[in-house]
Amino acid sequence: MSEDRAREHFDSVDDVITRLRDADYLAESSIAGVVYLAERLGKPVLVEGPAGVGKTELAKAVATVSGSRLIRLQCYEGLDESKALYEWNYKKQLLRIQADREHETSWADVESDIFSEQFLLTRPLLEAIRSEEPVVLLIDEVDRVEVETEALLLEVLSDFQVSIPELGTVKGTQRPAVFLTSNNTRELSEALKRRCLYLHVDYPDLDREREIVRIRVPEIDEELAQQVAAVVRSVRSLDLKKAPSISETIDWARTLLFLGRHEIDAAVLEDTLHVLLKYQSDITKAEKELGVGAKNPLGVDHTGG
Numbered sequence: 383m384s385e386d387r388a389r390e391h392f393d394s395v396d397d398v399i400t401r402l403r404d405a406d407y408l409a410e411s412s413i414a415g416v417v418y419l420a421e422r423l424g425k426p427v428l429v430e431g432p433a434g435v436g437k438t439e440l441a442k443a444v445a446t447v448s449g450s451r452l453i454r455l456q457c458y459e460g461l462d463e464s465k466a467l468y469e470w471n472y473k474k475q476l477l478r479i480q481a482d483r484e485h486e487t488s489w490a491d492v493e494s495d496i497f498s499e500q501f502l503l504t505r506p507l508l509e510a511i512r513s514e515e516p517v518v519l520l521i522d523e524v525d526r527v528e529v530e531t532e533a534l535l536l537e538v539l540s541d542f543q544v545s546i547p548e549l550g551t552v553k554g555t556q557r558p559a560v561f562l563t564s565n566n567t568r569e570l571s572e573a574l575k576r577r578c579l580y581l582h583v584d585y586p587d588l589d590r591e592r593e594i595v596r597i598r599v600p601e602i603d604e605e606l607a608q609q610v611a612a613v614v615r616s617v618r619s620l621d622l623k624k625a626p627s628i629s630e631t632i633d634w635a636r637t638l639l640f641l642g643r644h645e646i647d648a649a650v651l652e653d654t655l656h657v658l659l660k661y662q663s664d665i666t667k668a669e670k671e672l673g674v675g676a677k678n679p680l681g682v683d684h685t686g687g
Contacts, residue, residue: 390449392418406597407436407443408590416581417444426539426560428524428578433565434627435583438522441561445518450559453513454520455506457527463534467544468508471501497548507535511542511554518559525564529571535562536574586628588615594628599635609646610635613672614658620671622664634658648673 392398398414409417417440420427429437445452455466463469475496482492504512510519521535538544542554562578564570586594592611595602602610610631618625626634634657643650651672659665 392421394418401447402443405443405446407439408594408597413440413581413583416579420579421559424557426562426578427581428562428564428575429581429583430564430566431583432585432625434629435585436628437563437583438520441518441520444559448516448518450516450518451513452518452520453506453510454522457521457523459526459528461527461531465505466507466531466534467505468546469503471503475501507538508544508552510558512552514555516556518561521560521562523565524562525567525570532571532574536577539577585618588612591631595632595635598632599639602635602639606638606644607635613646616672617658617668620667622667623661624664626658630658
């Protein structure tokens with residue numbers, strides 16, 4: 383299956399916006415423009431920004447609308463080649479060696495046997511470049527890996543091939559669409575950045591977040607969606623340990639509907655802020671700020687009176 387036949391290409395930036403919206407992802411023109419150019423130029427996209435702004439969801443949405451399989455490599459400290467690229471099935475190899483000993487097979491024959499495809503365990507990077515179907519490769523939170531592992535990623539993304547000493551060079555059957563996400567916990571190498579198109583994604587403005595809520599929680603009315611977006615925007619302006627993500631905004635909106643609340647007041651905030659915020663110090667700070675009438679972002683009575 384060729385890549386051109388299988389992957390549904392984007393015709394324009396507007397086409398990206400429209401199709402991502404069909405997957406419930408509201409893409410600004412700056413986001414859609416980078417996605418469109420990345421496909422045309424065949425380059426990876428490095429997506430940076432705060433946690434919870436939709437970086438991972440962008441890759442998922444692109445996979446959905448382009449008819450591609452999503453392969454995800456979740457990065458973490460200590461990630462190595464055996465978890466990112468490949469490793470050998472040692473238990474299966476050992477069983478084969480024991481079986482071959484009973485038949486007095488020569489070591490040369492045993493070695494050629496156990497280091498063959500049937501004993502190879504592919505990991506996300508190798509799986510992505512060998513796939514016969516179109517793939518979106520998501521390398522999530524790349525800033526969590528060590529510099530040595532980043533160099534490994536760089537080698538694969540540069541040539542889309544992997545050198546396996548026992549098998550030789552494995553060349554990719556296709557060039558996957560690649561998205562790397564970063565929360566800016568450390569500075570990435572210039573070499574990696576050079577090979578990528580850069581995209582910064584920030585928290586949405588009030589109108590866009592309201593629209594996101596309306597799309598992801600279609601049963602919510604316009605007024606409550608506006609209140610949700612306004613409160614979240616006000617909360618994010620505070621000095622918090624962790625600002626609420628877009629997914630937490632959506633969870634909060636759904637929570638309000640499940641509880642039958644159609645207006646946000648002091649009682650609602652007290653009962654539900656734990657859905658939006660995940661640290662007690664943040665909840666206390668938000669309750670204090672939102673409970674002051676002069677700082678009420680919605681113009682409603684938070685005192686419960």
